[in-house]
Amino acid sequence: MQDRLRIAIVGYGAAGQAAALFLSAQGHALSVYEQAAAPGPVGAGFLLQPTGLGVLARLGLHDQVLAQGQRIERLHGVNRHGRRVMDMCYADHASACFGLGLTRGSLFTVLRDAYRDAPRIHTGVCIEALSEDGEHLRDSQGGVHGPFDLIVVADGAHSRLRQGVSQQVRRQAMYRWGALWCLLPAEQWPHRTELRQRYGGTREMIGLLPVGQRADRGGHWLTFYFSLPGEQVDAFDAAGLARLQERVAALWPEAVPLLDGITSPDQLHRARYRDVVLRSPVHGRMVFLGDAAHAMSPQLGQGVNMALLDAEALADALAATPQVDVALQDYRRRRRDHLAVYQWMSRWLTPLFQSDHDGLARLRDVAFHPLSRLPLARGQMLKILMGTKKAWWR
Numbered sequence: 159m160q161d162r163l164r165i166a167i168v169g170y171g172a173a174g175q176a177a178a179l180f181l182s183a184q185g186h187a188l189s190v191y192e193q194a195a196a197p198g199p200v201g202a203g204f205l206l207q208p209t210g211l212g213v214l215a216r217l218g219l220h221d222q223v224l225a226q227g228q229r230i231e232r233l234h235g236v237n238r239h240g241r242r243v244m245d246m247c248y249a250d251h252a253s254a255c256f257g258l259g260l261t262r263g264s265l266f267t268v269l270r271d272a273y274r275d276a277p278r279i280h281t282g283v284c285i286e287a288l289s290e291d292g293e294h295l296r297d298s299q300g301g302v303h304g305p306f307d308l309i310v311v312a313d314g315a316h317s318r319l320r321q322g323v324s325q326q327v328r329r330q331a332m333y334r335w336g337a338l339w340c341l342l343p344a345e346q347w348p349h350r351t352e353l354r355q356r357y358g359g360t361r362e363m364i365g366l367l368p369v370g371q372r373a374d375r376g377g378h379w380l381t382f383y384f385s386l387p388g389e390q391v392d393a394f395d396a397a398g399l400a401r402l403q404e405r406v407a408a409l410w411p412e413a414v415p416l417l418d419g420i421t422s423p424d425q426l427h428r429a430r431y432r433d434v435v436l437r438s439p440v441h442g443r444m445v446f447l448g449d450a451a452h453a454m455s456p457q458l459g460q461g462v463n464m465a466l467l468d469a470e471a472l473a474d475a476l477a478a479t480p481q482v483d484v485a486l487q488d489y490r491r492r493r494r495d496h497l498a499v500y501q502w503m504s505r506w507l508t509p510l511f512q513s514d515h516d517g518l519a520r521l522r523d524v525a526f527h528p529l530s531r532l533p534l535a536r537g538q539m540l541k542i543l544m545g546t547k548k549a550w551w552r
């Protein structure tokens with residue numbers, strides 16, 4: 159049994175929220191720091207895979223997220239000529255299997271409400287660095303916090319604390335592509351249980367994912383996303399919105415009425431992604447979780463799953479031994495192979511959907527769907543989708 163540890167959690171996104179729940183249940187003394195003055199969800203909605211649902215079940219939150227979200231049975235994507243590029247059903251893996259479309263707000267609220275000490279989170283505190291003794295944290299106002307036996311770094315893809323451990327960073331490049339995304343009312347949308355995508359070569363991708371209810375309003379909702387080169391995401395303005403609406407009309411006329419309520423570029427969130435690979439997620443008393451450790455492009459829809467699995471694995475490693483350094487090495491081993499497979503795949507698959515390489519779109523459109531019909535390849539693709547692929551050879 160682990161002694162009661164003094165643990166800092168930096169960042170209250172999915173990774174930090176799940177870590178707070180697992181580690182507080184083990185009786186540790188937590189100090190949670192979040193830079194936002196009023197912590198809340200960022201972005202629209204996402205697809206949670208069966209692996210992530212399994213972690214929420216362990217936290218006792220499975221039924222709550224099921225009640226908020228939308229069961230997704232099928233992923234379906236066609237190119238601008240209507241040719242099928244992707245068509246995968248969860249039930250082909252196992253009849254009870256499904257993904258869950260969920261708004262960011264729903265997940266945030268369910269995880270926050272389950273954390274008894276949520277009112278004691280240190281909000282509006284931007285942690286900038288680890289102090290020289292390796293036990294304290296410094297914030298942007300010069301405040302010092304600690305000492306801590308363990309520091310859980312969950313400050314996201316653009317992690318500040320990661321900049322202080324450059325020797326551990328193998329990659330942290332920005333992708334050239336990003337996306338605009340928002341929630342749209344889903345009442346008129348007929349494909350309630352499907353993630354639908356439309357591809358215009360590799361340069362344009364539109365997605366519509368049913369995500370169930372919003373924490374703050376009734377009705378059913380969809381996450382809409384539109385991928386663009388990063389500089390266009392950064393400079394997105396009224397002219398950019400008019401162009402986006404034109405391109406949706408050209409590529410996917412059925413989706414045009416959904417955008418009726420979008421009149422200002424500020425109604426769309428902007429997302430840029432990084433490809434982060436660390437030599438080790440452990441550095442002294444610090445352990446990096448979630449996007450801070452392994453941000454990837456959202457192409458495989460695994461980031462929230464990974465963050466939840468990280469938090470669960472860290473708690474299990476800490477429960478197995480009273481020695482923090484041994485537990486952290488155990489944590490690294492528990493997550494290493496699974497993460498390596500997804501980091502590699504995400505890096506190599508992303509250009510098939512977001513890049514300037516038109517030839518890749520032709521190859522994808524000809525080969526992807528026929529390949530996915532072959533029994534062996536299909537089984538592997540379904541495992542990848544569900545987040546269960548742990549090594550190449552298994």
Ligand SMILES: Cc1cc2nc3c(=O)[nH]c(=O)nc-3n(C[C@H](O)[C@H](O)[C@H](O)COP(=O)(O)OP(=O)(O)OC[C@H]3O[C@@H](n4cnc5c(N)ncnc54)[C@H](O)[C@@H]3O)c2cc1C
Nearest residue numbers: 169171172173193204205285314448449456459460461462
């Ligand atoms: C367009 C898009 C679509 C996606 N779709 C999916 C999907 O379908 N399925 C899926 O599983 N994943 C998806 N993802 C990925 C997923 O959103 C991320 O992997 C996940 O949110 C990572 O969680 P996190 O807690 O590690 O980081 P974050 O959610 O980024 O949380 C980090 C937190 O740390 C705080 N913070 C940052 N710096 C500091 C600091 N210095 N001090 C204190 N606090 C700080 C931030 O304010 C934030 O609250 C998508 C991502 C994008 C951009």
